[in-house]
Amino acid sequence: MTKKRRYNILKNVKINSIMNSHEQLVHFLFKRICEILKVADLNFKIMQRKGSKSNKSYTLGYINLKTRTICLDIYTPKTMKPKSFNGLIRTVCHEIAHLQKMPYKQFHRGRWITRQHYPQFYKQVDRNINKIKKDGVLGLHFR
Ligand SMILES: [Zn+2]
Numbered sequence: 001m002t003k004k005r006r007y008n009i010l011k012n013v014k015i016n017s018i019m020n021s022h023e024q025l026v027h028f029l030f031k032r033i034c035e036i037l038k039v040a041d042l043n044f045k046i047m048q049r050k051g052s053k054s055n056k057s058y059t060l061g062y063i064n065l066k067t068r069t070i071c072l073d074i075y076t077p078k079t080m081k082p083k084s085f086n087g088l089i090r091t092v093c094h095e096i097a098h099l100q101k102m103p104y105k106q107f108h109r110g111r112w113i114t115r116q117h118y119p120q121f122y123k124q125v126d127r128n129i130n131k132i133k134k135d136g137v138l139g140l141h142f143r
Pocket residue numbers: 094095098116117
């Protein structure tokens with residue numbers, strides 16, 4: 001085995017171990033947020049990025065309201081570094097708010113539209129975030 005190849009293997013092992021611990025921390029984070037916000041029976045998935053670096057349309061996360069599954073993108077789009085807990089917590093609070101303040105249909109300018117992000121919804125997001133800030137564990141990692 002060449003020196004260079006050996007180095008690359010070590011580097012990959014190191015990157016993998018960092019990624020695994022990030023994923024574990026995110027799972028812990030998600031569980032804790034659900035406890036604080038008192039939402040039960042919520043499924044969690046980590047987004048598998050298939051697109052290339054040039055893929056500009058990317059989402060932070062989304063929720064499937066039928067299956068009650070939140071899918072979260074936990075790495076930065078270009079460099080694939082672990083995203084900050086701060087941003088991840090905010091995204092989860094936003095997605096959970098979709099369950100608490102459901103989308104509704106509205107007749108608008110001659111057609112039916114679905115309102116997802118409306119004032120009451122954003123108030124719910126703020127309420128969720130304020131609860132996290134008061135938590136003894138997550139509040140420490142949260143501005
Ligand atoms: Zn949304």
